[in-house]
Every structure is written in C-alpha cells, then in structure tokens.
Amino acid sequence: MRVRTRIGTLIAALPMVAATLATPATAAPRADFKWVALGDAYTAGLIDATGPEVIEGTGRDGCGRTAGSYPEVLRPRFADRFELVNVSCAGATVANVMSEWQEPQGRNLPFFGVFDPDHPFGAVPPQIEAVTEDVDLVTVGVGGNTLGFIEFMYACVVIGQWAAPNEDAPCSQHFTTGWDGVPTVDDRLSALGEEYGEMLRTIRAMAPTATVIAVGYPAIIPLDPRGCDHGLTPEGIRDFATVTYPDLAWLRTDVLQRLNQLIADQAALNGSLYVDVQAITEGHDVCQPESRRWVEGIADSVGRWSLVRPNAAAHAAVADVIEALLLAGES
Template identity: 25%
Template sequence: MRLTRIVTLSSTLLLGALLAVVGAAPAQAGTAAAPVDYVALGDSYSSGVGAGDYDSASGDCKRSNRAYPKLWAASNAPSSFAFTACSGARTNDVTANQLGPLNSGTDLVSVTVGGNDAGFSDVMMTCVLQSESACINRVNQAKAYVDATLPGRLDSVYGAIRAKAPAARVVVLGYPRFYKLGGGCLLGLSENERTAINGAADHLNTAVAKRAADHGYTFGSVVPAFTGHEICSSAPWLHSVNWTNIGDSYHPTAAGQSGGYLPVFRSNA
C-alpha cells in the first residue's frame, strides 16, 4: 500500500513537471522578438556620407557600411532590410526613387530628408566663401523656405510612406547643430555665422518634427547626442569643410553615425 502511494505520488509530480514544461513553451515563444522588415530612406545623413567604407554598388548614393541603418541591421538581424537612402536626395527624390521596397508588410522605416530642399549645401558654401552678411542673408532665405514650402514637401513624402506601408513604425531623424559656440576654432567662420547656422538647424528640426508628429510618426532629435561633438569641439563627430573631399564637408563621421545617429534611432525603433 505504501509502495503504491509512493508510485502514485511520483507519477503525479512527474506529470506536473511535464505540464509545467509544456505550458511554459508557448509563453517563451510569445516573448520572442517578432520579425522586422526594415526600410531605410533619406538623404546623405542616412546613406552615411562622411563615414567612409561605401558600398561600391551604391554609386553616387554613397551608402556606407558604417551608416546607422546598416549598423542597426547588423545588430538586430531584421527579416528583411532595404537601404535606399541616397546622397543629395530631396523630398521628391525620396518619393520618386526610394519607396519601391515599401509594402504592407513593412514594419519599420527610418528617414532623414529636408536639408537639401532647404539648400543646406548652398548655405554652407555661401558662408565659407562670402561675407558674414551674405552668409546670414542666405541662412534667412533657407529659413523662409522651411516656413513656406518645406512643410508641403514633407507632407508628400510622409503621406507616400504611409500609403505604401500603412502598418510601419516610421522614425524621422533630424539634423545636428554644426558648431560648438565658443569652441576651439581659431579660423574660419565668425561666431555670428556659426550662431546663425546652428539656429537654422534648429529651425529645420522644428519644422520636420512638427510634420512628422502630424503624420503620427516618431521624431528623433540627434542634437543632444551630438552636443560636445560639434565642429570646434575637442572631439568632433562632424567634418568641417574638406577641400580634398568636398562631399564629406558638414557630414557625420563614422563616430557620428555610431555614437550620434544609431543610439537615437535604436531608442525610437
């Protein structure tokens, strides 16, 4: 009789253990990360101009293996990854040339766009080559464009993304301030010019953030991440003007992509 009770008790305990294991399996499976289909859109700040190690197949788009989309994909192993960001892209270039990989199954999208529409490159060249007054006038023209024209262009891009990828989480990333004011630069632009350029970056970011929010998208500011790493700081993550490789000028270095853009994208993805 006692042996029978022992056998019965042992069987009950074994059955309970088996049920616990079987019951735990669905819970563990439920916590596994869902597969992610990720598409990276945008301009040179997303393609990785300035970071080096470019994919030769990307040609003039200069997509870098050190750009934040590639770094995120390498560490997160999405089920699919399409990298269509391209150097020099404006809003109409994104809608015309970059949205092909988007579809109803796309889960995650990143994008930087708007700086080229606002004439960023021309602003910087004006400030480098011409007088302080010409620089500030050109900055003000760019800000006027951001106020009057850019919102509609951003709406076109954001609306097109939603139409093609209705379920995607869209992360819109902004632009850094370029200069540490009162920093270590002894030559080059005046402090007034640097202040005006930083103000224009803030102005652009405010407009981009507003349009992103109105479309239900997440805006990630990279200004805090780059603080202390601007041009004229002791550890810059941005190229200053580079006459031997002019395209790198005022773009993030590899450290700016990995230390600036990547953490911001990661925290919002």
C-alpha cells in the same frame, strides 16, 4: 506614442533572438520584419570618416552608402529579424524620396579637384518605391538638401572671405532679405513643411502598418561658434573655413534648429516617431577636439573633403537611439 503591432512583436521576440544567437544554428535565420531606410548623406554616410562604401549588386550606384552609417551599423544587430532595404542616397531631396529620379554624384567634387572614377552614375528611382505594404519599419532622414543647407554653407564660405569674421553676417543677410530673387529661409521652410508632411502621409499610405521614424540633423555648430578656427588654414578648413562667427550663429539657430523643429512637428502631426539627433550630438560638433568631434567640417582631421557631414561616431550614436526606441516600444 505606441509603436505599431508588428514592431512590438519584434521587441517581444528579442529575448528569444538572444537565446538563438547563443546556440549553434543549423540553418540561416529568416528575417521576419522588413525595414526600409530612406534619406540623404546624413543617413547614407558618404564620407571616408564613415567607413568603406557598401557595394551591392553589380557595383557602385553613386549614393555613397557606407559601413559606418546608422542603417548599416544596425543591420547586423537585427540581422536575424529585419531585412534591411537601404536606399538612402547622398544628395537626396524630399522630391527624390517621393517622386523624382536622382542622379547620384558619388564622391565627385570637381570644385575641389576631386573626381570619382566611376562618375557619371546612372539615375536611381524615387526612394519611396522601396516602401511596400508589407514593410514594418521606415526610417527617413531628409530635408536638408531641400532646404538648401549645403547651398547656404557654400555661399557662407565664399561670401565670408571678404567679411570681418567677428562682426559681419553677409550670408544671413543674403538669405533673409530676398534680395535679387533669392528665396528666403522663411519661404524655404514653409515649402519644406508642406513637402515633408506630404512625404510622411504618403509613406503611411503605402505601408499602413509600419512604424515610421523621422530622423533629424546633428548639432553641427557649437553654442558659441567663436571657438571654431577661422580661415583658409588647415585648422580653419577642418572647421568652417571662412564662414563668419555671426553667420555660424545664424546657421545654428535660424536654419538648423528650425529645420529640426519642422521635422519634429511634422512627425508629431503625422503619427511618426522622431529621433532628436541634435540633442544626441550636442557637444560633439565640428569645432570640438578630434576625440569629441562627431561631425566633420569642410575637411576631416586628415584633410579629406567632408563638407560638413557626420562621422562614424555620430552614426553609431543614432543607431543606439533607434535601437533603444524600438526596445522601448509597446505592442
């Protein structure tokens, strides 16, 4: 797929940029291209394992954008060419990108006895308001909250406490039967596909010359989840606590893989590029040793609540792929 003309111009200019960086400058360089980053916590960063929070303007807005998130990792690399507008926000849904105001929660986790001193935060506008006609690049990483992945994870932890960890799959049964009016995964994916496609088309309409990159979700769960620690021990909480092994297998294949395939399909249908974060992060899931772990579990390696989100290593890998994608593009 051909990257749009203005991005191609940027790529052609990179050797000149490198030469400029090697010589003293008499004036601050001007950013010729505009990049808008949209997304949820998997874009924003949020957790401690992605570095300190980036605070702009008058103070924290509760969205949890951190220095180790992939937009902020890329900001200095193209600082003289791109003006980055990062409006990603932890907890965002497709609706929060498109049309609905969001009430960010920051790091407020009352269920776990963690209270953000700045909570409550003011509502933030739909992220798409940052996308204007002059934008050259839009990255968007969203969909998991609309599907309900965190809802699934919470439910699997709670229900799994009373299940046989090697045999039972109470969570998958809960979300696939439609019992008690609970929307099934199939129903949710069907609705999400329509919303996601409409979002990409709206971004294209608002920024017709922009390159749009849809960013998927990481490999959170290993191919064989039986290697994960189970239970409410420190080791178990660093993985998936009381989620049973059959439910972990279901979450990997029937939820996360299908979510990523949906994003890839919608990107292809709507003239967007796709970053396959699952492929990038395979073998670096929650249950790997700390040296190879790119996604934190319920808690991170030092016991801070992470609630299954990528750490700085995962964001750095995604940043490298996005950079390579731009460098490989054609004008």
